[in-house]
Amino acid sequence: MAGRKKERFVQIKRFLTNGKVLFGSIVLLLLVFTSITAPFIAPHDPNEQDITATKRPPFWMGGGDSNHILGTDSLGRDVFSRLLYGSRVAMFVAVVGTFFAGLIGVPLALLAGFYRGAVDNLISRFVDIWISFPPILLSIVLMAVLGTGLTKVALAIILVDWTRFCRVIRGEVFNITEKDFILAAKAIALSNLRIIVKEVFPNIVPLLIVLVTLEMGIAIIVEAILSFVGLSVEASIPAWGQMIALGRLYIHQAWWIMVFPMMCIIISVFGLNLLGDGLREVLDPRLKVIEMK
Amino acid sequence: MVTTLFGVSIIAFVILRVIPGNPIVMMLPPQATQQDILELKAQYGLDKPILVQYGIWLMNVAQGDFGVSIHMKQDVMELIMERLPATLELVLAATAIALILGIFIGTLSIMKKGTFVDKLGSLLAILGLSIPDFLWGLLFIIFLGVFWHVLPISGRIASTYTLKTITGFFLVDSLLKVDFKGFYSAFLHLILPAFSLALPLTAIVIRVIKSSLLEVVKEDYILLARVKGLSERVVIFLHALRNALIPTTTIVGVQFGFMMGGTVLVEIIYSWPGLGKMAVTAIITRDLPLIQGVVLVLAFIFVIVNLIVDLLYTFMNPKIRYG
Numbered sequence: 001m002a003g004r005k006k007e008r009f010v011q012i013k014r015f016l017t018n019g020k021v022l023f024g025s026i027v028l029l030l031l032v033f034t035s036i037t038a039p040f041i042a043p044h045d046p047n048e049q050d051i052t053a054t055k056r057p058p059f060w061m062g063g064g065d066s067n068h069i070l071g072t073d074s075l076g077r078d079v080f081s082r083l084l085y086g087s088r089v090a091m092f093v094a095v096v097g098t099f100f101a102g103l104i105g106v107p108l109a110l111l112a113g114f115y116r117g118a119v120d121n122l123i124s125r126f127v128d129i130w131i132s133f134p135p136i137l138l139s140i141v142l143m144a145v146l147g148t149g150l151t152k153v154a155l156a157i158i159l160v161d162w163t164r165f166c167r168v169i170r171g172e173v174f175n176i177t178e179k180d181f182i183l184a185a186k187a188i189a190l191s192n193l194r195i196i197v198k199e200v201f202p203n204i205v206p207l208l209i210v211l212v213t214l215e216m217g218i219a220i221i222v223e224a225i226l227s228f229v230g231l232s233v234e235a236s237i238p239a240w241g242q243m244i245a246l247g248r249l250y251i252h253q254a255w256w257i258m259v260f261p262m263m264c265i266i267i268s269v270f271g272l273n274l275l276g277d278g279l280r281e282v283l284d285p286r287l288k289v290i291e292m293k
Numbered sequence: 294m295v296t297t298l299f300g301v302s303i304i305a306f307v308i309l310r311v312i313p314g315n316p317i318v319m320m321l322p323p324q325a326t327q328q329d330i331l332e333l334k335a336q337y338g339l340d341k342p343i344l345v346q347y348g349i350w351l352m353n354v355a356q357g358d359f360g361v362s363i364h365m366k367q368d369v370m371e372l373i374m375e376r377l378p379a380t381l382e383l384v385l386a387a388t389a390i391a392l393i394l395g396i397f398i399g400t401l402s403i404m405k406k407g408t409f410v411d412k413l414g415s416l417l418a419i420l421g422l423s424i425p426d427f428l429w430g431l432l433f434i435i436f437l438g439v440f441w442h443v444l445p446i447s448g449r450i451a452s453t454y455t456l457k458t459i460t461g462f463f464l465v466d467s468l469l470k471v472d473f474k475g476f477y478s479a480f481l482h483l484i485l486p487a488f489s490l491a492l493p494l495t496a497i498v499i500r501v502i503k504s505s506l507l508e509v510v511k512e513d514y515i516l517l518a519r520v521k522g523l524s525e526r527v528v529i530f531l532h533a534l535r536n537a538l539i540p541t542t543t544i545v546g547v548q549f550g551f552m553m554g555g556t557v558l559v560e561i562i563y564s565w566p567g568l569g570k571m572a573v574t575a576i577i578t579r580d581l582p583l584i585q586g587v588v589l590v591l592a593f594i595f596v597i598v599n600l601i602v603d604l605l606y607t608f609m610n611p612k613i614r615y616g
Contacts, residue, residue, distance in 0.1 A: 125296065125297075125300075126300075128297055128300075129296075129297050129300030129301055129304065130304075132297050132298075132300075132301050132592040132595050132596060133301050133304060133305070133588065133592060134551075134553070134554020134555065134588070134591050134592075134595070135551070135554070135555070136554065136555050136557050136558070136569075137554055137557065137569075137572055137573075137576075137587075137588060137591070140557070140572075140573060140576055141305075141308055141309070141576055141584070142308070144576050144577070144579075145308060217423065221425045224425075225425070225427065225558055228427070228558065229558075229561075229573060244431065248431070248562075251434065251435065251439055252439060255435060255439070258431065258435070259435065262428055262431060262432070265428060266423060266424050266428060269423045269424070269425075270419070270420070270423035270424075273419055273422055273423045274419065277419065
């Protein structure tokens with residue numbers, strides 16, 4: 001018992017001492033925090049327009065004031081407050097989009113990788129067809145079909161990105177089902193369902209966690225792309241991509257309208273990618289061996 | 294391969310037919326009668342059942358006829374062929390940049406492990422993946438187009454040039470006409486959009502090169518090369534890199550296919566008159582024949598590129614060739 005406890009302690013320590021995991025977790029926690037508390041910590045209503053104070057620069061520049069710390073946009077809306085609210089859209093698509101994309105992709109991958117043969121053929125062929133459709137165009141077409149709205153953006157992301165889970169996990173399932181312990185499980189006549197759920201699935205979890213963090217970053221980018229083209233959430237909901245599209249029009253007079261939402265996207269995705277990268281280092285047993293040498 | 298194209302065409306067809314928003318109604322003036330709408334619908338064949346429409350379209354496509362754009366009233370194939378070179382030029386340039394930069398940085402960071410170059414490579418690798426092409430594009434526009442006005446940020450060539458196209462590739466066309474100023478202008482216009490597309494791919498190349506080089510240098514023949522007393526540079530660049538390039542080719546090839554359909558945002562940002570920009574306009578105006586045509590052509594390119602990658606892989610990897 002003591003040994004196991006110590007093992008767990010070592011594991012936690014490994015998580016915390018990995019700089020990438022630490023930084024990534026902080027970014028993720030910050031995102032979760034701002035998306036939950038946006039209405040309480042935002043200094044202004046994100047849609048409140050102040051025609052007398054349009055395109056105000058951030059507070060440290062001449063003409064800026066502490067009332068609008070990151071300035072205002074072309075309609076006099078507070079950039080900082082809109083960024084906080086924007087993180088809600090980003091978090092929503094990241095969490096919901098990734099969860100359901102995984103929910104479709106992973107079971108299909110398990111089926112394809114475990115049963116192989118005809119099942120694998122059918123699923124893989126379908127995935128091949130699906131990814132031949134240019135992803136960005138597919139998501140834009142989908143949004144044109146579905147119409148704007150938060151849940152619809154998430155749906156478009158799910159429909160485009162489930163293939164990533166399916167492709168990557170399928171390969172891993174192929175590797176795992178080659179292993180002796182799967183043969184052993186088959187030899188003692190465990191049911192296929194049980195082997196998949198109890199023997200195969202736990203072994204893909206490390207890879208799955210990494211994929212999830214990466215996919216969350218991708219979901220945030222896709223939403224930004226869609227709202228940049230004007231095909232995402234309704235105009236009344238502040239989203240980062242939308243802010244970028246608006247800021248682009250005033251790039252010569254008021255760079256901050258565009259630059260801050262860009263920074264938000266870059267830092268979020270950078271953090272999530274670092275987290276994925278770090279988790280891979282910590283969780284991948286093959287890399288652990290190298291580390292010990 | 295044919296099945297894949299079939300599948301794509303069916304998906305495209307079905308999704309597009311359920312799009313709310315009638316392209317016919319959008320074409321006509323508001324005072325048009327129901328009769329006018331029906332007549333125009335019949336003219337474009339949109340009054341028939343989806344299956345019949347699909348059959349007719351497929352028959353025509355098999356004969357090289359992609360129909361006429363509803364919005365632009367021009368032959369779809371013509372429209373695509375006008376814009377394909379622009380997108381292709383952009384993607385080819387981006388791929389070249391990514392390969393050169395990626396292989397160079399990746400290899401150097403293996404040779405000088407733990408040094409500044411290595412760390413820079415790692416940082417670039419993760420930054421490249423975290424910042425999508427359109428954000429690179431906007432960053433470049435802000436810093437190199439607005440703050441320091443050093444490079445052009447819109448279009449393919451200065452508006453003072455009216456290049457009559459031969460191949461559609463401006464770099465090639467201007468050279469064919471021995472118009473060096475035109476070439477220079479086209480080249481300058483290409484830099485920023487190409488780099489925006491290239492950086493995410495560069496990150497991928499760095500990663501693949503690094504991990505495959507790490508595998509390769511463990512091989513016996515590398516040990517032999519070192520025992521022979523060859524310099525580290527020769528060992529890495531002439532002996533190891535050759536085999537490390539095999540997985541790189543595969544991945545770059547696949548990414549090339551993705552990029553052809555992924556230039557949309559960069560084209561919009563840089564007003565680059567390519568396929569992606571046209572596709573978005575087509576989607577927004579519900580120009581069904583045009584969207585179908587673009588999607589099918591992009592899917593075709595994607596499939597062909599993957600086929601070429603498979604062939605290249607066999608060619609580069611003797612294990613498979615003789616296996």
